[in-house]
Amino acid sequence: MFDQEKESIEQKIRSYLAENDIPLPDELKWSSIPFSGEWGISTSFFQTAADEARSGKQVKVPVRAQEIAELVKAALGTPEGISHIEAVRGYLNVYYNTQQFSRKVVDSAIQQAQDFGRGADNGKTVMVEFSQPNTHKAMHVGHMRTMLLGDVVANILSFSGYTVIRANYFGDFGRDVIKWMWNFQKRHTGETPPEVNVTRWMGDLYAESTQMLETDPDGEKEILEMFARWEAGDPEVRQLWKETRQWSLDGFNEIYDLFNIRFDQIYYESQMEVRAKGEVQKLIDANIAIDERANGGPVIVKLDELLGLDNETYRVLVLMRSDSTTLYGAWDLVLAKQKFADYDLDTSIYVVDVRQTLHFKQVFKTLELAGWDKTEKVLHLPYEIVNLPGNVTMSSREGTIVLLEDLINEATQRAYEVSQERNPDLDEDARQEVTQAVGIGAIKYPLLARDSTKVATFDWETALDFNGHAAPYIQYAYVRTNSLLKRVDAPLPESVTPRHELEEKEVQLIELISKWPEVVERAAQDYKTLYITNHAYDLAKAFNEFYNHCPVLKAEPEVRGFRLRLVKAAGQAVANSLRLLNIPVPEVM
């Protein structure tokens, strides 16, 4: 916000230190000043003092740091745009001119509107692959984490200046798919999925197939036979596969629509199969993969041996079964290359759960050994899984799952009830919209607000709690800005410099708005949705506090103009953060 002022101060500090023979730090690290009613930036001289001490000067670091801070303060005087400077406990605090800063922050948020916080186009292209559900199976709340993390990371990267390709990679093929078809042919021929909740139905039939297989002595053999027919391209099996697979894909799209998730590029495991065989053969020819099929074994890559490493670092990647069918490691080799063939990528990100960490290390290392020159550009972005209370892993087989459909239904139902209670006068159409916005937001927020390295535990009570640190709180703050502004007939005043002594709550709010662009940048740097949720919440909280402490419409005319603009700016910042999170921004609640 005050880059020019900062730059000029930094230069002055540097030349002062140089003139007085005090060691220069490599860079001056600026951060905002904590616990102050005003704001500005702060740097410290501990490092400088420590450097002096190290070079033989007899100084106590904290004392000397404070001494330098005072010297620098004296040398700086009072630059333009700066209200005052203080030296305290080794820190140099530079306070901005409150009036100018406030106006600047509010103006840029309003002027840039939905682009407030957007980074400049950096000319780089990144692919984010996420979701990757398996067809012929259910979708439970555990599948939500990759969907939300991938979607929002893609949003963040896009907003911060990247060109982003959103990719999905469907698991549409394999033994489990055949198992589903085997059961379908035996017990459900001619049936078609229901109008709604297709995915649930597919999942139920999958569970049934697992059960049936356990009691059917011929089942295993029949499935293998069917698999072979699929491999051979048998028209009947292929047709059944195509049809049933599409049911699943349609079901997934229902859910993606509810979550407002879109993809630019779709890959299927079934597409990788044929080329994977050739890829494996090339690795065998290059003496990277070892073919043990002659002895009834699989085709493997002994990574540690090839790298001359300890035997338990990369271990062994299995590419092909002894019956010459390929495994997903082989498909990943093909897919990794395919992505770069399809797009000129600077980075290729895989949003896949943490249990696959070793797998991706193996795949990427194998590609590197095979001479692929893109391994610097691929990145596995892992996330921890979602458990049920008592550290119970979600498993379709064990029946320990909460279906996504059920969660969405419950959350929207709950949202409807709360809406009726809080705002009985709302008309039905508006209430339906609010219900959807709040229900979906409430589901998404908790997972996005948790660091992806941490296991999430799903429980209904928390999932349906709309109070406090949750999406509805943030949505409500936006709605408040909206309803406040709607009460004003006249257009918003032009740029206003506040002339009144700013209240503490105004200061906090302005500061948070000013930080939004750097939060986006940091989130893109670290791939952290958490930074966005936290900031959205902080903004909402600061606004709610402001709302309760500072009258706007009833304020004196000279205060009112600025506050109206502040409300507008705050609403904009909150809305922008919610949009990045792909959480609906309702106009009323």
Added chain:
RNA sequence: GCCUCCGUAGCUCAAUGGAUAGAGCAACGGCCUUCUAAGCCGCAGGUUGAAGGUUCGAGUCCUUCCGGGGGCGCCA
């Protein structure tokens, strides 16, 4: 056995190596003839698993240990 992640308030979680470790939930007490109370205010609550180390400065980095999760040759 090897690798990896996690451990912060009663519970769930935050915290660019920086000043006084913060929120929510739960408990308790207040605030709606005043811009929507899905809100606000107050009150509590901590040896950041333990011990060393690096650093001017460590919840954060390193080492070891303790406790928990996960991964390790023909599932994905």
